[in-house]
Amino acid sequence: MTIDIPRPDELTAGRPLLFRNATVLSMDPAIGRLDGGDVLVRAGLIDRVGHALTAPEDAVVVDATGGILMPGMVDTHRHMWQTALRGFGADWTLSQYFVFYYLNWGKIFRPEDIHAGNLLSAVEALDAGVTTTVDWSHGLRTPEHADAAVEALRAVPGRFVLAYGNLLGAPWEWATAPEMRRFVDRHFSARDDMLGLQLAFDVTGDEAFPEKAAFEAAREFGVPVTTHAGVWGATGDDGIRLMWDHGFMTPDVTYVHSATLGEDSYQRIAASGGRVSVSAESEQNAGQGYPPTWRLRRHGIPVSLSMDTSVWFSADLFSAMRATLSADRAREHLEAHAAVETVVHHTLRAQDVVEWATLGGARVLGLDDRIGSLTPGKKADLVLLRNDRDPAMFPLLHPYGHVVYQAQRADVDTVVVDGRVVKYRHELLGVDLRKAREAVGATVEYTRRTLGEEAWREALEPEIPRTEPVSNPYTYSTYRGEGVAVRQEES
Structure with a gap:
């Protein structure tokens, strides 16, 4: 049976939508995977x-033959405002990132720059099949910056969580300020499934535990906390211990990275339901520590995936899945080799990582009763992967492995x-990409002018450290006698 291709103007709100004949990765254990499966969306x-x-009489039917239908992906940690300087820090270490944003230039970003970065990042997320993103928004120096962040997120038809932070301020001060209460009342007085709220701050390990006031503010507001934990040289086991001792390790805390913690800290996270x-690409490149999934799995700690920031990486959870699975397996092999053993069966499977990118993210956000799987009664957040022009999209033999190792953002057909x-x-619908591009262009021009050309160039092209080359005894340049090679220094 031939199915007519619906026009974009037929995809009006309120009409039922039936995806026909897809490989359905429901991520619901009760439903599993369906070959040649259908999914009906009605009333959202x-x-x-x-x-x-x-198909209901008024339904729009989408022929999904040859495609993979799966839940929308969930990014649980992304500094969206930094997308305005996409790729600027491609060669940075974490230290250089800290110097640029925390010490030198984080203070120059205006509310309109926060808005520009958030707007482009939100559009990019939808284009890549990421339907829910946590905006770890630690550039909110003033209420005006925070208002601009919210305005941008509400302008894009995605699902977002604003994780309110201020990297240039003390969390025990900004979280308890009257302006914070007014901001919450202004934007979050009623529950909104499309925009949630968290508090975002780090625990330094200071024995006085000044962050206690910020945790208490989060409880007063009734919102979760997200914190960078186990980041080499910045946050570690002392912070976890202080949170535990003061009773702030609860199931609604998200620990970002968690790459350099000791066993006792992982035990505390597991015991408290954290x-x-x-962010495997970030952890491997910037230096937070080795991606910790190989340790988290042993403790049964729920895992989600994230992309960190477009100052390094794009909003591409295909890359996150690939990097995470590869890092976990690499560690498993290295541990075995150190014991003079060989891994003959992988423990972590592609299906597990697809789950982390979907239902795992929803679970970490406490939204798994509403999103994260194609389960009747849940919100209709879903992605169709199909691209007849991409030779890597067929044959489709191992659907979960295909999502992780073969598919890419260009294969996102429908969101x-x-x-x-x-x-x-x-093609994006109802999204003004031109407006986002213009806003970001203005931010780039302003930032470059404010930094000055010398500082701009130094940040864009950081100094390359000198390394001593290894002497190679097998390098020869001359010959002596028949068939005898001689190194240069001996000739």
Whole structure:
């Protein structure tokens, strides 16, 4: 049976939407994987999942043959405002990142620059099939900066969580200020499934535990906390111990990175029901520590995935899945080799990592009753991967492995958020990309002018450390006698 290709103007809000004949990765254990499966979306919800579903009379039917239909992906830690300087820190270490944003230039970003970065980042997320993003927004120096962040997130039809932070201020001060209360009342007085709130701050390990007031503020507001933990040279076991001793390790705390903690800290996170956001590409490149999934799995700590910041990396959870699975397996092999053993069966599977990118993220955010799987009754956040022009998209033999190791953001055909089609046949709908580009262009011009050309160039091209080359005894330049090679210094 031939199915007509719907026009974008037919994908109006309120009409049922039936995806027909896809490889369905429901991420719901009760449903599992369906070959040639259908998913019906109605009234913003997943209505039915199965085979040969009957299309309602007014339904729009999308032929998903040859495609993978899966839940929308969830990024649980992303500094969205920094997308305005996309790729600027591609060669930075974590120390250089700290120097640029925390010590030297973080203070120059205006509210309109926060808005620009958030706007482009939000659009980018939808385009890549990331339907929910935690905006770890630690550039909110003033209420005006925070208002600008919210305005940008509400302008894009995705699902977001604003994690309010201020890297240039003390959390025990800004979290308890009257301006913070007014901000919460202004934007979050009622529950909103499309925009949630967290507090974002780090615990330094100071024995006086000044962060206690920020934790108490989070409890007063009734919002979760997200914190960078186990980051080499910045946050470690002392911070975890202080949180534990003061009763602030609870199931609604997300520990970002958690790469350099001791066993006792992992035990505390596990015992308190805490969750971890792993940014494998960032951890491997910047130096927070080795991606810790190989340790988190042993403790049964829930895992989600994140991309950190576009000053290094794009909003591409395909890359996150690939980097995470590769890092975990590499560690497993290295541990075995150190014991003069060989790994013959992988412990972590591709399906596990796809789950971390979807249901795992929803679980970490406490949203797994609403999103994260294609389960009837949940919000209709879903992604169709299909690209007939990409030779890597067929044959489709191992669907979970295909998502992790073969698919890419260019293969995101259709994206649905809260039942609304926001991308269709590889084109964004109802999103003003031109406006985002213009806003970011203005921020780049302002930032470059403010830094000055010398500082701009120094930040863009950091100094390369000198390394001594290893002497190679097998390098020869002359010959002596028949068939005898001689090194240069001996000739």
